Amino acid sequence: MSTNNRIGSWVVIASIAITVTACKSLKIHYKEENKYTPEAYQSSKDTTNTGEVKWKTFFHDQYLIALIDTALKNNQELNITLQEIAVAQSEVRAKKGEFLPSAGVGVGAGLEKVGEYTRDGAVEKNLPIRDGKAFPDPLGNFTVGLNASWEVDIWRKLRNARDAASSRYLSTIEGKNFMVTNLVAEISNSYYELMAYDNKLEILKQNLEIQKNALEIVKLQKTAGEVTELAVKKFEAEVYKNQSHLFYLQQQIIEAENRVNFLVGRFPQPVARNSAAFQQMVPDTIYTGIPSQLLQNRPDIRQAELGLTASKLDVKVARANFYPSLRITAGVGYQAFNVKYLITSPQSLLYNIAGDLVAPLINRNALKAKYAAANAKQIQSVYKYEQTILNAYIEVTNRMSKISNLKNSYDLKQKQVDAMNQSITISTNLFKSAKADYMEVLLTQRDAIEAKFDLVEIKQEQLSNMVSMYQALGGGWKQ
Template structure:
């Protein structure tokens, strides 16, 4: 009766001290971005670019081939895949903690008990009993102990601590999958970006080569006119300087081509190889209109938002597990096997032994480690919440900027196309006026320089338009399907 009362008092103390932990403070449920979704929602659009697979969004076959290679060989994707495997291994361990562990045990030992000890006196006295004879007599000098059997350990999940840890591990597996999708989206966007930069550099190099040929012809003509007395050395020097400047721009374009090609090869998980081009930059086409649909739905499809949401749920499960750690835990340790102090009688049926022990343990004094774990879990919960809000705000900003930027860059490219057409006619006009004596050589140089800059700027505008479409596609959660 006294033993039962002591056990009851101990259990009560463990339960009371274990429950002395405040409920976790939940982050704010309302987010400012929720009202932003409502107030800044554009008109509904039947075309939701984020739902399109990348093979459908990118029409260039050469780009599609590069993307296919990158998704098979990119090293960042291989690293992300291993992170998923690591999360799955952690989930396997957490799930196994709910089940009893069973170990096969084979042990042998020997003890020499002192003459004035309980075991020493007991063994010595037992051997004088008329009921103990033969092999049942206990060896007195050294007492062996042999055991062959099974031992088990099983923590009963009374308060859901182990289940919360399993839930957190499972959510992190899902989060790691979303992290892999995020890497996939990033790789697709980076390959497309570098490909379009490569096409832009190709286009600019072609523009520079064409203008360089015209400028060299103009320089040659100016030297002839100088010999005829119709031009000065200053004019020859001005035209020569313009040729040298164009040549320097061509070298810079070649360097951009090299950097884009090496960047693409790295994303494709390989060393230097030629990059196959598809349609040139002016021939690249986009869908007639890219729409986001409902921004909230688009953001919830983004891998980074999904990952942050799952990490938040996992952090909340960590808080539940940390709170449950303050409560007493019940552990069962049964065993069954053959136990004997004589090896010859170890596997005798009468040597079969079994038993079980139930233990209730919980923190009473010096609970600093449990408090620290709880505070870490709460801090991690708040951190995950703020990261989730950060992912939502980042996604909202990228979607809005992408939608507005695509239209603005489309208009800018159209205006610069008209500018190039006008300046091209201005170059022809300036040449005609110079031959007729109504324009100076400086006006010819200015016209040639203006059309060159306009053509280079037009290539950059087309590139910006293409890159904006890629950014919007990524912002809408596309690219990983």
């Protein structure tokens, strides 16, 4: 072996030794995630879970079901997310392609004139004459062949990168599922809000009729000298105030309708609904199951878990960048100075195969920075995953408490409304017989409207909380 060859061999061996020694000091500092959840919600260990129910079964209002079904096809935000999934899928295919050998076919043609007193010129001048003719000058060069290149995945760098891309692809799917749950909940809440506005509008119209009748009575009493002009103006002002509020509610209805239309992905149009049945709607019983089921049912938890998996693989890929990489290249084809000799075997046949072992010796700071960043992102993913679990559990417990509190509030508010309805009749009769002041009538009517509005709002909150509870348990994304 020549001295130069020996020096080259020692350089290669030393490079590998330095690289491997340096890599031993690079330890993977994983932070393990904590998947702990309490054993039960409020001591109940029943595994029946409403979150596992499909949304078409959970909802009973056919108008609402039709809106959700249309939104899942036409909602622009959801369709944008679907394209993000396609992008992530393409990245997986790209990573798989890096793992596999690459091959290509090449065809080339060229013409070269070299100086006679150069090495190539001297060689050509002394070549024997072929077929009675000297080699042409200038000399042609025609090539056709196949070339292949393959990086041998010794340290699983390429496979880990592929698996990380796959985890991110699955994460985007879970992200889409989480968006579906949010979309279903948002449409439902907007739909119930619209129905609540309809009921408020109807309540206001009914009370306006009562107030107009009371105004006529006051006018007659003023003519009879039983009350002053002040009483008439007070009743007129109350009627005008509520007539003005009618237009406010009508605007709220238009905006609520258009929120639904936007989510459904269509231009403004009337939203079909049965608002007359709103007050009779009773929230369904929700079965919470056990907290550990959140890990499987909630798409945002599954998305965070897949992101955590990908970040762990990224650390391994960043660490593998410090190790030598082995690339094998090969080629086979034909080459000749004249086209008629191009496919002559074996004279024009050529082939080559080579292996390159490359280890990073300089610019290691950049590799170390990427490695440190990958470690930090992995730890960040752990915290995000644990935060998502904690948030999910708190959401469920908050909504569980809200169910009972809203029910108690609604029952008491219903009793208040019943009492106020009776008060309106009583105060009006007493006023007619001059046994009550006109202000008592006005205040009673105001209190009655407020109580009825409050009752509608509590009913809306009950229905919205039912949907939010279903969403918090991971329901709404299963078709």
